[in-house]
Amino acid sequence: MDYYSWLKALHVIAIIAWMAGLLYLPRLFVYHVDAPTGSEQARTFEIMERRLLRAIMNPAMIVVWITGLALTFWAGWYKSGWLHAKVALVVVLTAAHMYFARQRRLLAEGRNDNTSGFYRAINEIPTVLMIGIVILVIVKPF
Numbered sequence: 001m002d003y004y005s006w007l008k009a010l011h012v013i014a015i016i017a018w019m020a021g022l023l024y025l026p027r028l029f030v031y032h033v034d035a036p037t038g039s040e041q042a043r044t045f046e047i048m049e050r051r052l053l054r055a056i057m058n059p060a061m062i063v064v065w066i067t068g069l070a071l072t073f074w075a076g077w078y079k080s081g082w083l084h085a086k087v088a089l090v091v092v093l094t095a096a097h098m099y100f101a102r103q104r105r106l107l108a109e110g111r112n113d114n115t116s117g118f119y120r121a122i123n124e125i126p127t128v129l130m131i132g133i134v135i136l137v138i139v140k141p142f
């Protein structure tokens with residue numbers, strides 16, 4: 001039984017769930033900020049955002065970290081330059097997750113002062129990071 005491959009499969013499954021949330025949550029913010037505060041529509045966005053973060057993104061992020069670190073120590077990848085660069089980008093991705101979680105709370109409390117254009121712009125951050133991370137782990141350029 002090739003347990004390393006099973007672990008890598010679990011890693012990729014968790015990545016897909018986490019990335020789906022990282023790409024969708026700021027998109028929800030784009031529409032949420034334009035909904036009148038206290039409206040039925042705003043309440044629906046609040047529920048969607050809270051469930052996405054708590055039921056999918058937080059657990060998926062934890063599984064990505066645990067499986068990623070397990071793969072690293074299993075195969076001794078911690079000596080490789082690409083892994084160091086990848087972890088640096090994943091740290092930034094995790095910081096983006098934390099920032100989105102904070103914005104979700106501020107929006108729910110009616111204390112948001114960002115525009116929909118701002119959320120449209122920061123929506124691109126996880127995409128750019130993901131492209132860099134995937135190239136590093138697949139191509140392993142150094």
Ligand code: HEM
Nearest residue numbers: 011015064065068069071072077087090130133134137138
């Ligand atoms: C700190 C968190 C992470 C660590 C320590 C980590 C580490 C690793 C390691 C050691 C492998 C196995 C590489 C191999 O066997 O060739 C792997 C596979 C992979 N990782 Fe991560 N990873 C992390 C997070 C992520 C994230 C956030 C993404 C994407 C956004 C990602 C994308 C991938 C992909 C696509 C593979 C499969 C590569 C292949 O099949 O060759 N990882 N990761």
